[in-house]
Amino acid sequence: MTLPRSLRALRPKTRPTASCRSSCSISRHLTTTPNFYHNRVLEQYAAQETRRVTLRQLTVFGRTLSEDKLLKSANYVRAELPVRLAHRIFDFQHLPFIVGTNPHIEHVYNLYWAAFETFKAIPPIKTLEQNRDFCETLEHMLNAHLVAIPRLAMGIAESSLHLNPREADRFMNEMLRSRIGRRVLAEQHITLSHVFDGRESQDESFIGIVNTKCRAVDVVNKCAAIVGRVFEDGFGIKPPEVHVDGHLDATFTYIPDQIEYIVFELLKNSMWATLDKHAPHVLKKAPQSVAEEKVAEKSTIQRIGEAWDANARLRTTHSPGGTDHMTPTADDIHPSITSTSSLSPSSSSSPAMTTSLSTPTLPPIRATIGAASSLLTFRISDQGGGIPASTLPYLYSYSHPSKRKFLNFAHVPRLAAKVEEAEHHIVPPSLKLGLGLPMSKVYANYWGGDIEVITLDGYGTDAYVGLKVGNQVENLTYTA
Ligand SMILES: Nc1ncnc2c1ncn2[C@@H]1O[C@H](COP(=O)(O)OP(=O)(O)O)[C@@H](O)[C@H]1O
Ligand SMILES: [Mg+2]
CATH class of the missing domain: 3.30.565.10 (Histidine kinase-like ATPase, C-terminal domain)
Structure with a gap:
């Protein structure tokens, strides 16, 4: 059963249903409670196209660095991540309800919401000091999201009775592909920032x-x-x-x-x-x-x-x-x-x-x-x-x-x-x-x-x- 989007947004994310109460203990510790207002905001972000970068753009842009370019890169990543996360949160909301109550799936869903809220709230980055804080937030997020693949994989395996194989494949491929994209943006910006700061030195081929x-x-x-x-x-x-x-x-x-x-x-x-x-x-x-x-x-x-x-x-x-x-x-x-x-x-x-x-x-x-x-x-x-x-x-x-x-x-x-x-x-x-x-x-x-x-x-x-x-x-x- 797939819920209408407006209802899905109201779905209690932190309160497990009686049927899954025993297995949903993880969700009780989660703080993100998406409500109708939140989903309206999410829709605004999800309506935006993502801006793709190619390998060539990454290399051409990063070849010579200046403070101005680094701040441009920071603001591109700052603007892009909540849009990409919003698209994926929508994917979660389109899963059958029963799959959404799987504790592993729910954990990653809440993780994505928290990341979306965090990046959406970051104001434009205007100084190198602000960029350093931004890089710390990115690193923290990269680290926290290392649980995503294991949790998604276990969630999908546990939900196989409730999800048709084509839908499961589409969902997982989108999750993994989008995850690669977000991590490339974040890791590239962090590394460029560290090199610019002198915290890292690189072989010239990199x-x-x-x-x-x-x-x-x-x-x-x-x-x-x-x-x-x-x-x-x-x-x-x-x-x-x-x-x-x-x-x-x-x-x-x-x-x-x-x-x-x-x-x-x-x-x-x-x-x-x-x-x-x-x-x-x-x-x-x-x-x-x-x-x-x-x-x-x-x-x-x-x-x-x-x-x-x-x-x-x-x-x-x-x-x-x-x-x-x-x-x-x-x-x-x-x-x-x-x-x-x-x-x-x-x-x-x-x-x-x-x-x-x-x-x-x-x-x-x-x-x-x-x-x-x-x-x-x-x-x-x-x-x-x-x-x-x-x-x-x-x-x-x-x-x-x-x-x-x-x-x-x-x-x-x-x-x-x-x-x-x-x-x-x-x-x-x-x-x-x-x-x-x-x-x-x-x-x-x-x-x-x-x-x-x-x-x-x-x-x-x-x-x-x-x-x-x-x-x-x-x-x-x-x-x-
Ligand atoms: N070169 C190969 N020769 C024989 N079987 C293979 C080969 N590559 C993959 N397979 C089969 O495909 C399965 C899935 O591979 P993979 O996705 O790498 O997962 P895993 O190795 O963890 O099982 C393997 O378990 C194996 O049965
Ligand atoms: Mg293998």
Whole structure:
């Protein structure tokens, strides 16, 4: 049942209905209570078009900085964020009522309202001092919103009975895409401000968070090294090798965090499939607790902080150079959810820390780079047995039963969707979340690129990432 908009606005956001009272405890702590007046204001913002920026605009604008330009950038972000948030709040209000009462969905809805109110209330920024305060607000918001992906994913998984799959996919894709847009604006402005202030120094190829000389081979090598390390730490084995070929000297303008996330997730899938086919005993015997122990050693906040620091360091010092199941089974859900094992460091011994499981010779994963004037392509090929035809149609779905894996987000309460989170063991390799391909596709689509998976069932898989580069990035159509 979808409520009329005026009624939806009146919906009591802080008082759970009797039917969900037991599970809606989170909402009792929330302070945002949208009312009719609030929704009238929201409508005014949602009626405005968002103003898209392209990668080229980001780089041209940030190449030379002045106080005047920085204040222009601040006011653009200040004006743009409440408009973009208003569009998404409307999306929440169009969800079926029962889905809106899910505590995870409701939590993010209230978070968005709070952010909307905050940014809407900020007056024009006229001085560098005011800009510093503004950047602090942005950083605070970026941090607070790290719960959004896990909460949305769990909310959608829990609501799958009440939301048709097309609607669920549309909602999640919009949420993730818009989130990327807002974070790009915020992170770019924060980084430019820090560089202007002298708080950060950057390699000259970087303009804010954009690298104008991203080397494709470096992206693959960096991701391969991290995936390899993550599997080595997690399973105590020598992982399959990654061989890189093709246009090894290709460079392009891109946001490294985004392409690294994609290549990392594809390599991780290939590595997992290769082990699953050629050394299944490794995945079965290897204790999940190894990675989990590393996770448990530190608080989430500490780990996220470190990941972000590492990420900032990377930007400032960068130098060139299985089988999914149609029907959910207990395997979809992390053992600690379905069994009594826990994330506690003392809960199990860690043989992988001390012994190395023997593995047969594993077929290597091949990463090929193709560079044309308007398209840069990565192809990740493996001999991991391929993806069954029954699984293929649902690779990018958010509501299919196989997405019960989203419930594993209970172990990853905050996620920025950046490679550093895997490197710092915030996301253990043994923890299947089901977000790798859908999130990678949203990242690729954001600047007009795409991902395609071609599989030979029984043999292996080729995953293609095509990124629009050069003038192509200026011709994108885009809304909200
Ligand atoms: N290269 C591959 N080989 C075999 N299966 C794959 C491959 N890539 C993806 N898959 C299948 O698609 C599923 C979804 O992948 P993904 O979205 O990355 O989520 P996750 O890896 O967390 O399950 C995987 O669980 C796996 O079953
Ligand atoms: Mg994956």
